Amino acid sequence: MELKTSADTSERTTTLNSPPTHVAIIMDGNGRWAASHGKSRSEGHRAGTENLRRIIEAFIRHGVKCLTLYAFSTENWDRPPDEVNTLLEIVNEVIRSEVQVLHREDIRLRHIGRIDRLSPQLRRSICESIELTKHNSRMTLCVAFDYGGRAEIIDAVRSMITDGVQPEDVSEDMLRRYMYTNGMPDPDLIIRTSGEQRLSNFLIWQAAYAEYYTTPVYWPDFDETEVEKALEAYASRKRRFGKVL
Numbered sequence: 001m002e003l004k005t006s007a008d009t010s011e012r013t014t015t016l017n018s019p020p021t022h023v024a025i026i027m028d029g030n031g032r033w034a035a036s037h038g039k040s041r042s043e044g045h046r047a048g049t050e051n052l053r054r055i056i057e058a059f060i061r062h063g064v065k066c067l068t069l070y071a072f073s074t075e076n077w078d079r080p081p082d083e084v085n086t087l088l089e090i091v092n093e094v095i096r097s098e099v100q101v102l103h104r105e106d107i108r109l110r111h112i113g114r115i116d117r118l119s120p121q122l123r124r125s126i127c128e129s130i131e132l133t134k135h136n137s138r139m140t141l142c143v144a145f146d147y148g149g150r151a152e153i154i155d156a157v158r159s160m161i162t163d164g165v166q167p168e169d170v171s172e173d174m175l176r177r178y179m180y181t182n183g184m185p186d187p188d189l190i191i192r193t194s195g196e197q198r199l200s201n202f203l204i205w206q207a208a209y210a211e212y213y214t215t216p217v218y219w220p221d222f223d224e225t226e227v228e229k230a231l232e233a234y235a236s237r238k239r240r241f242g243k244v245l
């Protein structure tokens, strides 16, 4: 994986007034993409994975500092075992083949979600990748794997109780610090591919004021032009945060 540096690609950068700091993507439609090409669902997931490089590169080029990718939800465990195994295999392979490249490209990796249901070997490689890249600063790439917004809130409440937090000390700022996303800004833009119009348990706390963008394009077909369309739609939104502006 070779990500282009900002110097090689500056002439292709569109000047958006203020790009979103944090973009989060619900990468949906791998199965329907596969069906429409007469392929298996596993092939759809592989095609979706191959799409990651160009998309990361495109968001870096547009100045996005944090990209969160929804790769596997807490509900996705209920899919057929073969499909779940393929998804676990893919994440293993991606870590093995891409982490050094991401590190060279100054990208910091993060994981949000539970790790206790993953194999010890996968858990170890996730932790090692996070450790290796923790001082990188060009972009934070956050992978939501075994992630569920409801599980995240439950885990936060449990940790607060364990820490003996008193009811009067509970505040939005405190809850934020107990979330998996501690230290990350809230998403400014949430993109969902494949035309669905729901969050499917993704960043339900953090998305309170995110702008939402959906496109009928299936994830494996979501390319640089689609990235530009999403960012242009975002640039045209007027964010009011409840105020009169």
Ligand code: IPE
Pocket: 027, 028, 029, 030, 031, 032, 033, 071, 072, 073, 076, 087, 194
């Ligand atoms: C998204 O594609 C990938 C995961 C949820 C892991 P899907 O597998 O949900 O694709 P569709 O929705 O069936 O087309």
Ligand code: IPE
Pocket: 026, 027, 028, 029, 070, 071, 072, 073, 076, 196, 198, 200
């Ligand atoms: C959401 O997609 C989860 C991911 C993209 C990882 P799903 O395909 O699981 O969502 P639903 O079932 O259509 O809501």
Ligand code: MG
Pocket: 028, 029, 030
């Ligand atoms: Mg889906």
